Amino acid sequence: MTEAISADGIRKRYGDVQAVDGVSLSVASGEFYGILGPNGAGKTTTLEILEGIREPDEGRVELLGLSPWPRNSALLPRIGVQFQASAFFVKLTARETIRTFASFYGVGPKRADAMLERVGLTDSAGVQTEKMSGGQAQRLSIACAIVHDPELLFLDEPTTGLDPQARRNLWDLLRDINAEGRTVVLTTHYLDEAEVLCDRVSVMDHGKVLKTGTPAALVREIDDTVRVSVESGQLGPGRAHELFAAAGAEITGLEDDGATLSLSTRLPAPVLSVLAEQNALRGLEVRGATLEDVFLQLTGREYRA
Known part of the structure; x- marks a missing residue:
């Protein structure tokens, strides 16, 4: 062209x-x-x-x-x-x-x-x-x-x-x-x-x-994780860590802000299995990488006025 x-x-x-x-x-x-x-x-x-x-x-x-x-x-x-x-x-x-x-x-x-x-x-x-x-x-x-x-x-x-x-x-x-x-x-x-x-x-x-x-x-191109989130209150962060570790799920980040329990993993299958077993699927969202992830990986996350 x-x-x-x-x-x-x-x-x-x-x-x-x-x-x-x-x-x-x-x-x-x-x-x-x-x-x-x-x-x-x-x-x-x-x-x-x-x-x-x-x-x-x-x-x-x-x-x-x-x-x-x-x-x-x-x-x-x-x-x-x-x-x-x-x-x-x-x-x-x-x-x-x-x-x-x-x-x-x-x-x-x-x-x-x-x-x-x-x-x-x-x-x-x-x-x-x-x-x-x-x-x-x-x-x-x-x-x-x-x-x-x-x-x-x-x-x-x-x-x-x-x-x-x-x-x-x-x-x-x-x-x-x-x-x-x-x-x-x-x-x-x-x-x-x-x-x-x-x-x-x-x-x-x-x-x-x-x-x-x-x-x-x-x-x-980016080797990024899958984001999994559910509503808070269904599974505590401490208990979630124990269950995911026992299931062989590799968690690279987990946080609970009081509204949403969010985690990052490269192996979503065992994570979803644990959440299902614990009846903790309310508000479930599973998201792969986006252009925003590319942008943040390349330019950083610090705020700029």
């Missing part, structure tokens, strides 16, 4: 901070590609370099076979960008806003109005942008990014701050956009979002790409 994006060894420093440190990646045409990482990992700076908004200190970038820096006017009609924080003209309605953005690309009002319908904002066309909900504003932002029918779309944490229903609705929209043949590059720290939407992901931290692959392949 042809490459929509090719980046090799890009770096960007701000004073003493190495924001991007030798990032290399390639995105195929038509691919839905995710860039994951904790706060401060370098995701947004990497995206801005790919978009041609920032100049890299080192490295090479090509979008659709062209260099995005210095600012390449030939690329502007072919790419769409939705920023992490969107700011619209105050007092303009959704219809006026999308028509204004469309005019920048020589796109007429008919297509602009059709784009409002495309993202489910027809009923909100007359609402001023500052009065729109978070989900409506994000949909309008995406509509503005694709009103000129770009080949390549960049989305920087598009669902941050949205409620679960708004997030799911936006996922459906993004799937449809990608299904039309557009290449989509998404940054997010929602691991379920990446797992559902992305063909491949790169996990970043401290300005570096740590791992790249399909979500399923990355999950298969």
Whole structure:
């Protein structure tokens, strides 16, 4: 497949901070590609370099076979960008806003109005942008990014701050956009979002790409345990340890927080057998590794503001 994006060894420093440190990646045409990482990992700076908004200190970038820096006017009609924080003209309605953005690309009002319908904002066309909900504003932002029918779309944490229903609705929209043949590059720290939407992901931290692959392949690579949990009160932690040891179950972690008794094991069969024998299966959940486990294994568990 042809490459929509090719980046090799890009770096960007701000004073003493190495924001991007030798990032290399390639995105195929038509691919839905995710860039994951904790706060401060370098995701947004990497995206801005790919978009041609920032100049890299080192490295090479090509979008659709062209260099995005210095600012390449030939690329502007072919790419769409939705920023992490969107700011619209105050007092303009959704219809006026999308028509204004469309005019920048020589796109007429008919297509602009059709784009409002495309993202489910027809009923909100007359609402001023500052009065729109978070989900409506994000949909309008995406509509503005694709009103000129770009080949390549960049989305920087598009669902941050949205409620679960708004997030799911936006996922459906993004799937449809990608299904039309557009290449989509998404940054997010929602691991379920990446797992559902992305063909491949790169996990970043401290300005570096740590791992790249399909979500399923990355999950298969880690030698992780199965998580088993039941409601508390059915089996005490001490007694549970004794019974699991007698059954030959290898428990790598067990805790009871008063609501849930949770344990980790690589041998779930004897654990489940013990729980069944003790009639302690109420609230049973069994979960294998997920992309979140991959993320935490690569980037650590410490909180970052």
